[in-house]
Amino acid sequence: MPARLAPDQSRGYLIAVGVFAGLDTEQRLVRRLLSICPQRAQVAMLVAGELDLRVLDEVENALLAHGAGGVRRAHLNARAEAERPETLGAIENADLIVLATVHPLKLTTLVGGTSLAKLLRRRNADGTPIAGLGAGAAVLAEHMLASGESGATPRMGAVTLAPGLGLTNRVVIDQGGAASDRIGRLLGALALNPFALGLGLDADTAAFIGPDNVLEVVGHGGITLVDPSDVGPTNITEAGPQAPISITNLRLHVLVHGTRYDLDFRRPL
Amino acid sequence: MPARLAPDQSRGYLIAVGVFAGLDTEQRLVRRLLSICPQRAQVAMLVAGELDLRVLDEVENALLAHGAGGVRRAHLNARAEAERPETLGAIENADLIVLATVHPLKLTTLVGGTSLAKLLRRRNADGTPIAGLGAGAAVLAEHMLASGESGATPRMGAVTLAPGLGLTNRVVIDQGGAASDRIGRLLGALALNPFALGLGLDADTAAFIGPDNVLEVVGHGGITLVDPSDVGPTNITEAGPQAPISITNLRLHVLVHGTRYDLDFRRPL
Numbered sequence: 009m010p011a012r013l014a015p016d017q018s019r020g021y022l023i024a025v026g027v028f029a030g031l032d033t034e035q036r037l038v039r040r041l042l043s044i045c046p047q048r049a050q051v052a053m054l055v056a057g058e059l060d061l062r063v064l065d066e067v068e069n070a071l072l073a074h075g076a077g078g079v080r081r082a083h084l085n086a087r088a089e090a091e092r093p094e095t096l097g098a099i100e101n102a103d104l105i106v107l108a109t110v111h112p113l114k115l116t117t118l119v120g121g122t123s124l125a126k127l128l129r130r131r132n133a134d135g136t137p138i139a140g141l142g143a144g145a146a147v148l149a150e151h152m153l154a155s156g157e158s159g160a161t162p163r164m165g166a167v168t169l170a171p172g173l174g175l176t177n178r179v180v181i182d183q184g185g186a187a188s189d190r191i192g193r194l195l196g197a198l199a200l201n202p203f204a205l206g207l208g209l210d211a212d213t214a215a216f217i218g219p220d221n222v223l224e225v226v227g228h229g230g231i232t233l234v235d236p237s238d239v240g241p242t243n244i245t246e247a248g249p250q251a252p253i254s255i256t257n258l259r260l261h262v263l264v265h266g267t268r269y270d271l272d273f274r275r276p277l
Numbered sequence: 278m279p280a281r282l283a284p285d286q287s288r289g290y291l292i293a294v295g296v297f298a299g300l301d302t303e304q305r306l307v308r309r310l311l312s313i314c315p316q317r318a319q320v321a322m323l324v325a326g327e328l329d330l331r332v333l334d335e336v337e338n339a340l341l342a343h344g345a346g347g348v349r350r351a352h353l354n355a356r357a358e359a360e361r362p363e364t365l366g367a368i369e370n371a372d373l374i375v376l377a378t379v380h381p382l383k384l385t386t387l388v389g390g391t392s393l394a395k396l397l398r399r400r401n402a403d404g405t406p407i408a409g410l411g412a413g414a415a416v417l418a419e420h421m422l423a424s425g426e427s428g429a430t431p432r433m434g435a436v437t438l439a440p441g442l443g444l445t446n447r448v449v450i451d452q453g454g455a456a457s458d459r460i461g462r463l464l465g466a467l468a469l470n471p472f473a474l475g476l477g478l479d480a481d482t483a484a485f486i487g488p489d490n491v492l493e494v495v496g497h498g499g500i501t502l503v504d505p506s507d508v509g510p511t512n513i514t515e516a517g518p519q520a521p522i523s524i525t526n527l528r529l530h531v532l533v534h535g536t537r538y539d540l541d542f543r544r545p546l
Contacts, residue, residue, distance in 0.1 A: 160459055161479050161499030161531055190429055191460050191501075195531060210430050210521070230430030230521040232460075234529070240545060243533060252479070252499040254533040256545045260503070262430055262464060264512065264523040276509060276525045 020132045022148050022217040023139035024181050026209035028063050031228040036265065037214050038070040040226045044137055044216070045103045048077030052102035054095075056084045056118050056144075057110035064108060067141065076104075084115070090122035099127050104137050107144035113154050115147050116172060125173060132175050135219075145183040145209060150174040151197070153182050159192045162253040164244070167196030178221060178271045179207045194234050199244050199255050202236030205271065213265075221271040225263045235259040235274050289401045291417050291486040292408035293450050295478035297332050300497040305534065306483050307339040309495045313406055313485070314372045317346030321371035323364075325353045325387050325413075326379035333377060336410065345373075353384070359391035368396050373406050376413035376442075382423050384416050385441060394442060401444050411452050414478060419446040420466070428461045431522040433513070436465035447490060447540045448476045463503050468513050468522050471505030474540065482534075490540040494532045504528040504543050 021044050025037065032038075042049060051071055055064065068079045080102070082095040089095060099105060105128065109115035119125045132138045140148045152172030159166075169180075180197045182190040194206035207215055210229025217223050225231050240256035247253055261276060263269060268277040290313050294306065301307075311318060320340055324333065337348045349371070351364040358364060368374060374397065378384035388394045401407045409417045421441030428435075438449075449466045451459040463475035476484055479498025486492050494500050509525035516522055530545060532538060537546040 159479070160477055160501050161533075184429075208429055210428070228521075230523065232429050240530075252497075252531070252533045254499065254531055254536055256530040256532070258529040260527040260529040261509075261525040262521070262523055263525070264430075264521045267523055 018135055019219050020135045021137035021219070022132070022175050023137060023214055024145035024148055024183070024207065024209060024217070025139055025141045025214040026145065026184050026211045026227070026229065027142040028067065029211040030066070032212040035070055035074065037212065037227045038074050040216065041104065041139060042071065042075050048075065049103035050101060051076050051079040051104045051106060052098040053079060053081045053106045053108060054084065054099070055081055055108045056115035059108055059110055067106070084118045087118055087122060090119050090124035096123060096127055099124065099131060102131070102136065104139065105131060107138065107140045107147055109143045109147065112143050112146040112152050112172070113170060115144060116152065116170065119173070120171065128173060129175065138175060142183050146181045147172050148175045149179055149181050150177040151180055151204060153180055153193055153197055162192045162196035162199055162255065164247045164251050164253060165249050167193055167200070169197055169200060176217060178205060178217070180204045182206070182208045184209050184211060190232060194232070195255055195258070196253060198234060198236045198239070198258070199242050199253050202239045205274065206234035206236070208232035217271065222277065223269045223271055225265055225267050227265060230262045230264050233261040233263060233269060235261070237274055287404055288488050289404045290406035290488070291401070291444050292406060292483055293414035293417055293452070293476065293478060293486070294408055294410045294483040295414070295453050295480045295496070295498065296411040297336065298480040299335065301481040304339055304343065306481065306496045307343050309485065310373065310408060311340065311344050317344065318372035319370060320345050320348040320373045320375060321367040322348060322350045322375045322377060323353065323368070324350055324377045325384035328377055328379055336375070353387045356387055356391060359388050359393035365392060365396055368393065368400060371400070371405065373408065374400065376407065376409045376416055378412045378416065381412050381415040381421050381441070382439060384413060385421065385439065388442070389440065397442060398444065407444060414452040415450045416441050417444045418448055418450050419443040420449055420470075420473060422449055422451050422462055422466055431461045431465035431468055431524065433516045433520050433522060434518050436462055436469070438466055438469060445486060447474060447486070449473045451475070451477045453478050453480060459501060463501070464524055464527070465522060467503060467505045467508070467527070468511050468524050471508045474543070475503035475505070477501035486540065491546065492538045492540055494534055494536050496534060499531045499533050502530040502532060502538060504530070506543055
């Protein structure tokens with residue numbers, strides 16, 4: 009059980025949001041998102057790659073309908089665009105930053121090492137909430153689940169971890185896609201290094217990670233949380249390519265809307 | 278942690294085998310199956326409903342190729358057939374009984390309450406190993422996972438439990454189908470009554486449950502084992518239809534070929 013590190017109460021929320029499917033009909037997610045922002049919040053939406061604009065429009069409309077003061081979109085398709093003053097200005101002046109991308113690696117390869125990446129880390133450290141939508145959720149973590157195969161059993165080589173934006177090292181995030189395949193991916197990631205918690209997000213479901221490292225579940229579905237604190241022996245050092253990985257003594261939770269979990273003490277509240 | 282019940286060392290093995298996909302190229306599974314039978318074992322294959330005969334042929338050929346003395350098939354398509362002397366005779370004289378069915382409920386609805394069901398329980402109690410293939414694996418348990426929806430988060434009403442053959446009450450078995458969807462089904466089943474262990478089988482992977490209630494994994498893939506011994510609060514009594522079920526403090530293991538787990542003391546060996 010890790011000791012609580014002196015929590016940096018001044019840093020902003022991190023909000024990992026599962027893929028958008030329009031199931032959160034009460035829009036609890038958008039309302040909760042705006043509840044942690046100032047009135048008439050200015051929202052900056054950072055979009056990496058060619059996303060479905062209807063989804064972005066729906067999110068933008070929901071934000072405006074529930075009190076956002078304005079939404080600015082910055083589209084990224086080349087690294088040079090991560091240095092553009094308009095883009096940096098939008099992030100600099102936002103009360104809420106939303107990351108959207110077609111693939112976790114699309115955003116990190118465009119942003120990694122740029123002024124924009126530094127700015128995102130500074131704004132969050134200074135208290136600005138940053139939300140990742142769908143594939144954008146994975147990017148929030150220091151160790152990013154970049155891809156993974158299907159199935160409940162982790163297999164050697166089936167999971168790719170890559171450096172994310174590094175806004176938290178407490179969790180490894182799987183935003184789902186096929187939600188049901190997440191377990192194998194998360195276990196594969198944790199088998200590589202069982203220091204973080206594995207977080208699997210259902211569609212239209214979000215993990216609100218507060219400055220105090222307490223996670224709150226908001227939205228339609230559930231969040232799968234895998235805690236490797238007591239993990240037992242694994243065959244990962246012996247297993248050959250594509251061999252199934254054995255891993256024991258993981259703690260598993262499924263948390264739903266309204267439940268909270270302490271990421272420092274690793275227990276449901 | 279449950280105390281070990283006086284193990285009935287005389288009862289036969291129960292072997293829960295995942296769906297057949299031809300991946301166990303070394304045929305470790307068939308060889309291990311015959312290793313717990315007498316030489317030149319007589320095998321009775323009980324087939325409920327219209328199964329793919331090529332799969333049954335492959336299994337039969339593998340059994341004969343590795344030393345089975347003979348394989349008799351008894352097809353069941355009506356309850357009356359569960360009283361036929363030929364069928365009962367085949368089971369009575371078998372050294373190994375294999376259950377195959379198109380759906381768990383197909384076999385239980387044809388066999389439940391018949392002389393055949395009684396005979397199967399007696400033969401296993403007297404020491405004869407009984408294997409369930411694919412959907413036939415679920416049938417071995419007292420509480421049978423009859424159907425379930427997809428996804429990693431259990432939902433109210435998404436899981437159907439039905440009475441199985443009752444050869445073991447230690448586990449609830451999900452033989453997979455879409456292996457990756459099993460977690461939600463198993464958690465849903467355990468949320469209803471967290472007394473049993475949840476067992477999820479990959480294709481071409483088997484759980485050999487010995488008379489001493491030690492489980493051994495044999496075959497190509499992994500076995501997901503969910504232990505609810507320390508389960509925490511759940512919302513199951515309040516959750517509405519299709520609402521996601523919250524469930525906490527489950528212990529999760531993924532076990533691969535050669536690993537063993539004590540079902541009485543609930544720990545990997």
